[in-house]
Amino acid sequence: MLRFLCLLILTTAFANRATFDNYQVHRVVPENQEQLNILKDLEDDPNGLSFWVGPSRIQKAVDIMIPPHMLPRFNDILASINLKSEVYIGNVQHLIDTERPKVRPTVDFGWTDYYTLDEIYAWLDFLNETYPGVVTPIVGGESYEGRQIHGVKVSHRAGNPSVVLEGGIHAREWISPATVTYILNKLLTSQDPVMQDLVQSFDYYVFPVVNPDGYVYTHTTDRTWRKTRSLSNNLCYGADPNRNWDFHWKEAGASSSPCSDSYAGESPFSEIETRSLGRYLDDISDNLVGYLDFHSYSQLLMFPYGHTHEHVSNYDELLAVGLDAAAALALNNGTHYDVGSIYDAIYPASGGSIDWVRGVLDTPYTYVWELRDTGRYGFLLPASQIIDTAEETLNSAVVILQHAKGRLRGSKNNEVQDIARP
Numbered sequence: 001m002l003r004f005l006c007l008l009i010l011t012t013a014f015a016n017r018a019t020f021d022n023y024q025v026h027r028v029v030p031e032n033q034e035q036l037n038i039l040k041d042l043e044d045d046p047n048g049l050s051f052w053v054g055p056s057r058i059q060k061a062v063d064i065m066i067p068p069h070m071l072p073r074f075n076d077i078l079a080s081i082n083l084k085s086e087v088y089i090g091n092v093q094h095l096i097d098t099e100r101p102k103v104r105p106t107v108d109f110g111w112t113d114y115y116t117l118d119e120i121y122a123w124l125d126f127l128n129e130t131y132p133g134v135v136t137p138i139v140g141g142e143s144y145e146g147r148q149i150h151g152v153k154v155s156h157r158a159g160n161p162s163v164v165l166e167g168g169i170h171a172r173e174w175i176s177p178a179t180v181t182y183i184l185n186k187l188l189t190s191q192d193p194v195m196q197d198l199v200q201s202f203d204y205y206v207f208p209v210v211n212p213d214g215y216v217y218t219h220t221t222d223r224t225w226r227k228t229r230s231l232s233n234n235l236c237y238g239a240d241p242n243r244n245w246d247f248h249w250k251e252a253g254a255s256s257s258p259c260s261d262s263y264a265g266e267s268p269f270s271e272i273e274t275r276s277l278g279r280y281l282d283d284i285s286d287n288l289v290g291y292l293d294f295h296s297y298s299q300l301l302m303f304p305y306g307h308t309h310e311h312v313s314n315y316d317e318l319l320a321v322g323l324d325a326a327a328a329l330a331l332n333n334g335t336h337y338d339v340g341s342i343y344d345a346i347y348p349a350s351g352g353s354i355d356w357v358r359g360v361l362d363t364p365y366t367y368v369w370e371l372r373d374t375g376r377y378g379f380l381l382p383a384s385q386i387i388d389t390a391e392e393t394l395n396s397a398v399v400i401l402q403h404a405k406g407r408l409r410g411s412k413n414n415e416v417q418d419i420a421r422p
């Protein structure tokens with residue numbers, strides 16, 4: 001524990017951090033194709049703008065962060081296409097300054113603050129030491145800057161069907177690793193019989209931060225960074241690791257422009273993070289029945305596919321279970337989630353991890369959450385909301401896992417695939 005506390009102190013020293021004084025986030029809703037096209041052109045060549053929610057289709061809201069010096073030009077562009085905007089965040093830096101508690105809580109990992117990569121990895125080490133025989137360290141891959149994608153496997157019984165929890169593929173979505181670590185902790189400590197049953201029924205492979213370079217960069221340098229940190233074209237850093245998976249790559253909702261936040265990369269699996277994690281997932285795919293992926297923001301619970309409106313074979317089942325899960329999520333705090341396929345519920349987006357897991361590995365229960373909120377804080381969700389967010393999200397995950405377990409009940413391990421896979 002002492003070592004862990006020392007780490008907390010060491011990692012509070014930061015340098016060269018970008019500030020966002022008077023940066024605003026505006027919401028615009030394109031009403032015709034011309035407006036949509038202009039917004040898409042801007043996203044491809046953002047030139048200082050940052051798209052927090054990118055343009056996708058007519059009538060779908062777009063959230064854009066604008067530096068103060070670009071505001072007049074931005075307003076001119078909007079006026080030229082007769083598009084109005086609403087200010088959602090008046091000063092991004094103010095939200096960054098108030099996102100975390102003023103005084104760092106002294107309790108280790110209490111989910112009242114966001115944690116650095118080093119702190120999360122130290123906590124995983126602590127779990128490995130504390131739960132021998134149940135928790136084992138795993139490495140899902142590596143990053144461009146040479147970090148490892150650390151995770152843990154939680155297993156009470158050899159040969160269980162397995163579930164993967166993925167967090168932090170988009171660097172700035174801090175509520176994602178916070179939620180994944182919270183759920184992991186509950187898997188190990190909850191006395192609730194339902195949770196204990198689910199822990200016995202599956203093996204869990206948990207990776208809180210699968211884009212470690214990006215996550216570190218959001219802590220040290222730019223809180224709003226989304227992508228990986230590779231540099232292969234000498235133009236802009238990074239590719240969108242959730243547009244880079246080798247399944248219908250770049251067919252929809254992904255950019256060819258290296259400076260875009262949704263840049264798909266030079267080729268499928270061009271990013272070592274996705275390539276190495278994909279290899280790891282392939283290795284464990286025989287028993288894999290579930291893949292739960294956590295993003296923010298928008299309050300959506302979604303399932304494949306993102307590249308096409310065509311339905312997966314168990315679409316009706318995924319939708320029904322998703323609606324039940326969203327109802328369970330709403331019970332604690334009334335938080336509303338929309339449910340649907342990625343393509344229908346949010347926007348066409350190809351090359352995401354859950355599409356690859358479903359399309360290539362044939363994993364039946366693949367879901368992705370876009371966690372809180374709906375845009376008033378965006379990626380800068382106050383740490384005071386972590387526990388409520390994670391707790392309500394866990395309730396929805398329990399519904400999905402219980403359903404998967406019910407479908408598997410009575411089958412022997414070697415029949416899992418035949419029964420579970422659609």
Ligand SMILES: [Zn+2]
Nearest residue numbers: 170173295296
């Ligand atoms: Zn995301």
